[in-house]
């Protein structure tokens with residue numbers, strides 16, 4: 150798993166292992182641990198110049214748990230796009246219908262990892278894994294669509310196509326508008342170049358400036374009600390671990406009908 154965004158799935162899965170999240174052990178890999186350690190070491194050097202910035206693992210942990218929190222308030226079936234090696238489907242498929250979509254190489258890797266253990270094989274009996282391009286496939290009907298760690302890689306046209314493509318009543322995803330990101334600085338730009346080497350040139354898109362822009366695009370795609378939730382506003386109230394870390398993360402929860 151390298152040469153495209155699938156390598157990023159190794160890092161995010163390892164964040165869950167590091168934090169001890171339920172079912173994360175089913176998806177831990179030696180490669181994931183290596184990517185996690187090397188990335189953290191490189192970011193640790195970068196943070197010598199910006200000690201005010203929280204480490205990436207806290208930001209991604211908050212992202213995972215914010216989406217878990219929103220999901221926990223809802224009932225109904227889930228389709229998760231670009232699910233990678235996330236343990237969310239494994240942790241939830243006992244209680245609700247759960248379908249995950251990712252590119253063939255990642256989907257096959259996930260199946261292989263789950264096949265390793267009895268518990269993983271039991272998950273595979275309940276969790277539906279679909280291999281394909283989530284922006285192109287006809288998405289199965291569901292009450293909720295989740296896309297974690299995907300929208301930031303899409304340019305404006307692809308993002309708007311995705312928003313129109315999601316027909317579910319509720320859509321939950323993360324993206325941090327540019328004006329809320331700390332400026333990357335010289336070291337950040339160097340790291341981005343490093344990331345591109347491992348992802349075949351893929352990196353973050355930089356055309357999304359404000360939350361209002363996201364709202365407008367979601368409204369244009371037929372979502373009537375859009376809530377933007379920042380980690381810094383809810384970390385303590387939602388009892389996120391490491392709430393003292395001032396992570397920059399915004400999760401959007403959009404619904405097609407107005408809530409009562």
Ligand SMILES: C[S@@+](CC[C@H](N)C(=O)[O-])C[C@H]1O[C@@H](n2cnc3c(N)ncnc32)[C@H](O)[C@@H]1O
Pocket residue numbers: 154155157158161162230231232233234235250251252255281282283284296297298299
């Ligand atoms: C940053 S990882 C996030 C994985 C997972 N959602 C998580 O948070 O742990 C990005 C994922 O997007 C997947 N991906 C990228 N483009 C995709 C597409 N067009 N269709 C489906 N999956 C895609 C990659 O394979 C990778 O697994």
